[in-house]
Amino acid sequence: MSDHAADEKKKRKGFQVRPGYVVQAYMFALDPGVEVEDRLRSHCGAARAAYNWAVGHVLAAWAQRSAEASYGISEDERTPWRSWSLPPLRKTFNAVKRTDPRFAGWWAGNSKEAYTTGLAHAAAAFDSYAASRRGERAGPKVGVPRFKAKRRARLSCRFTTGTIRVESDRRHVTLPRLGTIRTHENTRRLQRRLANGTARIMSATVSYRRGRWQVAFQVEVQHRTSTPHRPEATAGVDLGVATLAVVADTDGNVHHIPHPRHLNSELTRLRRASRTASRRQGPDRRTGRQPSRRWRKADAERTRIHHRVANLRTDAIHKLTTSLAAEYGTVVVEDLNVAGMLKNRRLARSVADAGFGRIRRQLAYKTAWCGGRLVVADRWFPSSKTCSRCGVAKAKLPLSARTFTCETCGLSLDRDHNAAVNLAALAVCSTGTGVAGDRDAAASKPRRADRKTRTTAGTTRDRRGGPVAQNPHQAGRKRETVAKTPSPGCGDTGTDLPRGNARDAEP
Numbered sequence: 001m002s003d004h005a006a007d008e009k010k011k012r013k014g015f016q017v018r019p020g021y022v023v024q025a026y027m028f029a030l031d032p033g034v035e036v037e038d039r040l041r042s043h044c045g046a047a048r049a050a051y052n053w054a055v056g057h058v059l060a061a062w063a064q065r066s067a068e069a070s071y072g073i074s075e076d077e078r079t080p081w082r083s084w085s086l087p088p089l090r091k092t093f094n095a096v097k098r099t100d101p102r103f104a105g106w107w108a109g110n111s112k113e114a115y116t117t118g119l120a121h122a123a124a125a126f127d128s129y130a131a132s133r134r135g136e137r138a139g140p141k142v143g144v145p146r147f148k149a150k151r152r153a154r155l156s157c158r159f160t161t162g163t164i165r166v167e168s169d170r171r172h173v174t175l176p177r178l179g180t181i182r183t184h185e186n187t188r189r190l191q192r193r194l195a196n197g198t199a200r201i202m203s204a205t206v207s208y209r210r211g212r213w214q215v216a217f218q219v220e221v222q223h224r225t226s227t228p229h230r231p232e233a234t235a236g237v238d239l240g241v242a243t244l245a246v247v248a249d250t251d252g253n254v255h256h257i258p259h260p261r262h263l264n265s266e267l268t269r270l271r272r273a274s275r276t277a278s279r280r281q282g283p284d285r286r287t288g289r290q291p292s293r294r295w296r297k298a299d300a301e302r303t304r305i306h307h308r309v310a311n312l313r314t315d316a317i318h319k320l321t322t323s324l325a326a327e328y329g330t331v332v333v334e335d336l337n338v339a340g341m342l343k344n345r346r347l348a349r350s351v352a353d354a355g356f357g358r359i360r361r362q363l364a365y366k367t368a369w370c371g372g373r374l375v376v377a378d379r380w381f382p383s384s385k386t387c388s389r390c391g392v393a394k395a396k397l398p399l400s401a402r403t404f405t406c407e408t409c410g411l412s413l414d415r416d417h418n419a420a421v422n423l424a425a426l427a428v429c430s431t432g433t434g435v436a437g438d439r440d441a442a443a444s445k446p447r448r449a450d451r452k453t454r455t456t457a458g459t460t461r462d463r464r465g466g467p468v469a470q471n472p473h474q475a476g477r478k479r480e481t482v483a484k485t486p487s488p489g490c491g492d493t494g495t496d497l498p499r500g501n502a503r504d505a506e507p
């Protein structure tokens, strides 16, 4: 979350993180009383109302203009466009809030920051839509902003001005209009930095997730420069489903980090909770039926289990990435196609449970903080199929084969261990050109355009009718039929790919 926050701040004009500082998030669960919870809900509702107002305000001009165009009104006589940037939106909103029947009776009950939250989100939504239309935005297409429904909107409200304070008793926080709220956990990790002047709160966001209120402080923190314990060592990290990660370093050590499987162990309890809820009278939108008190109770229990799973997972991932970043000078991970893997319904749960995307993202910023570097291996680097001793790559390696056996030199090794060793070796080959593993750069061919057209792992598996994928690498790597040395059977297929391009991740 912290790196996201940093990116967001960087984009904002005029803001520069001071040298020696990083922007980081500190999140605490809250224990609001009944009155405070009412105020929290009111603020988040106000943010949603302001968002909907802004979306309607901008879209009304669009609709009006297109209607006028259909009557044949000339371009310069049509209703002018309405700006969706925050300052004009806020100015117009402040002008209408006293008179508009949607706000007139109640707007004064909430902090102005609540309305600004909604207006800023609307401005961001229109910006994303515009950038996506211009083709300047990565990821899936973004549509025209839509209204937020009360039953679906996430409750959230951000404060950037006013009294934002972490109390010195380390058990309370104070927010504008909401007052002093008890925290569920101790706030010492932030409070002691505020007290000694090495941190400054920039904003506070309250939100409601999985049955609990929480506050996230965006904080500018003085960065303690450090160096990894072993700056010369490189670790190759092979992420998997069977084991969460296999870490092989250049000194020959291997650690198997078992998959926490928190979700699996909690799944039985979750199934039971869901079954209980389904037997009780739940809400029904078609008939407008309200859920029974007993259903609410069962639903709360179900939410609680989900909450626990998510917390355990977050904890395990943070511990893994922190220990890797603190120990090794260089960490090599693969560029896994997580979105693609999640489309495989047999793998999706395990992949989502392991949190590969988060591991990669956390490694990127934690290695930067710890003075190390992260190397991301190319998605097509055949880490599993290459022999880590002699460098010969196999044409095929079924996912059911958990042991890698080399026909050339006779090496026999655990599959993931072999892959991790290959990844570690990749960074050693990197000579600062930004391309790792390019052992024979001259022989490499440019990336073939047709590679991306075959995206789903499913086709391979369906055709083969083979066993269920055991390894997430398959999805991202099905085209690793390659080799530096042509292997029997695939030498003439022409599918030779670069031996693995890697790029240093952006710090």
Ligand SMILES: [Zn+2]
Binding pocket: 387, 388, 389, 390, 391, 392, 406, 407, 408, 409, 410, 411
């Ligand atoms: Zn070999």
